[in-house]
Each structure stands twice: as structure tokens, then as C-alpha cells.
Amino acid sequence: MKIGPLSEAALTPATGPVRSERASTSAGLAGAQDSSGVPVSVSAAARSLEVSSAGSGIDEAKVAAVRAAIANGTFTVDAGAIADKLLSNAQEVLSRMRD
Incomplete structure (x- = not known):
């Protein structure tokens, strides 16, 4: 899995109270109050x-195939591939920080 590029908006902290309940994002909330x-x-x-x-x-x-493989004990993890992706993503983030 590759993590997308960071944007300035993603790094800016939110201000004010933030609610995380799923109901708070319903379409009928325009103009509502928390x-x-x-x-x-x-x-x-x-x-x-x-x-x-x-x-x-x-x-x-x-998803069902992976779930079944985990359940019956045949799911394998390629640790080398995961390590390669983690290092690649870390290098990408570090190179952006230097720019």
C-alpha cells in the first residue's frame, strides 16, 4: 500500500471542536448545530x-479469500515486500521534507 503525498491542508491542525460520530456527517446536517x-x-x-x-x-x-486463508492458516505474509514498501515510502517522505 502506498501512502499518497502529503498536502499542506493535511498538516494544518483543525480548529474548534471536532465530532467524529458518523451521524454528524449526514446530508441533513447542513446548518445544524453540534x-x-x-x-x-x-x-x-x-x-x-x-x-x-x-x-x-x-x-x-x-477480502473473502484473504479472510478464508487467514481462517484456515494458509495466509502468508511476504515480509520482504512489506519492508521494501516501508523503506520506499520513508525515502519518499524524507525526500519531500528536504525540498
């Missing part, structure tokens, strides 16, 4: 992300 009485609005772009995440592109057949 438990502290602070007005909350969810942009159309944010709502479209929630809708599009429903069809997240997860290969259910592959």
Missing part, C-alpha cells in the same frame, strides 16, 4: 465524499 451549540455546515463536496465512499472500490471477493 452538542456545544456551534453552527455546523457540511459542504456539498464533503457530502459527495460520503456518498462515494459507499462504493469504495473494495474487492469483496479478495
Whole structure:
């Protein structure tokens, strides 16, 4: 798995109270208030992300095959491949930090 590039927005800390309950991102929340009485609005772009995440592109057949392999003890992990990816991702992050 490759981690995507970091953006400045991803590194900026959030301000104010942040709620993580799934219900707080429903489409009917535009203009609603959270438990502290602070007005909350969810942009159309944010709502479209929630809708599009429903069809997240997860290969259910592959998940079932991996789950079955784990259950019957035949799943193997290629530690070398994982180490290579971790090192590659670390090198990429470090090279971006130097720029």
C-alpha cells in the first residue's frame, strides 16, 4: 500500500471542536448545530465524499479469500515486500521534507 503525498491542508491542525460520530456527517446536517451549540455546515463536496465512499472500490471477493486463508492458516505474509514498501515510502517522505 502506498501512502499518497502529503498536502499542506493535511498538516494544518483543525480548529474548534471536532465530532467524529458518523451521524454528524449526514446530508441533513447542513446548518445544524453540534452538542456545544456551534453552527455546523457540511459542504456539498464533503457530502459527495460520503456518498462515494459507499462504493469504495473494495474487492469483496479478495477480502473473502484473504479472510478464508487467514481462517484456515494458509495466509502468508511476504515480509520482504512489506519492508521494501516501508523503506520506499520513508525515502519518499524524507525526500519531500528536504525540498
